[in-house]
Amino acid sequence: MLKILTVDYQNAQQMADLLMLLDLYAQDPMGGGEPLTAECRTRLPQTLQQCASAVSLIAYWNEQPAGLLNAFQTVSTFAARPLINIHDLAVASAFRGQGIATALLQQIEQIARERDCCKLTLEVLSGNHTAQQTYHRCGFSGYELDPTQGHALFWQKKLV
DSSP states (O other): EEEEOOOOTTHHHHHHHHHHHHHHHHHHHGGTTTTOOOOHHHHHHHHHHHHHHHEEEEETTEEEEEEEEEEEEEEETTTTEEEEEEEEEEEEEGTTTTHHHEEEEEEEEHHHHHHHHHOOOEOOOOOOOOHHHHHHHHTTOOOOSSSSGOOOOOOOOOOO
């Protein structure tokens, strides 16, 4: 049986489940292939507690932590309304194929609608075809303002 909870960042068990699922994702090739650092594991609970825009969901399958979605609310300046960016979406390998990612996406969409958000955003690796299929089924698509200018690219600059 599937149950999805909004994480209470003050709840030690939920934070332990979040860190476990996030670490599994980080170790997956689609998450970079490296475990979370000890510093990250130590800092993340407090960082999330202090971030008013953060929302995390954990999917439990028969009471076992099975999937995770971390998202952050921000603002669409062109729409002058809030939006939610999905930062992490992962399902533990033992639980894949059960519709957990879809259920997590449906739950964050419900939250976004309740908050009067204009859209959900996310990024996905070009080689992650399974995730892309799920996102397409859930109504996500590539982003472009003007087709003659091309589609949006997600870039980063690490500050270390």
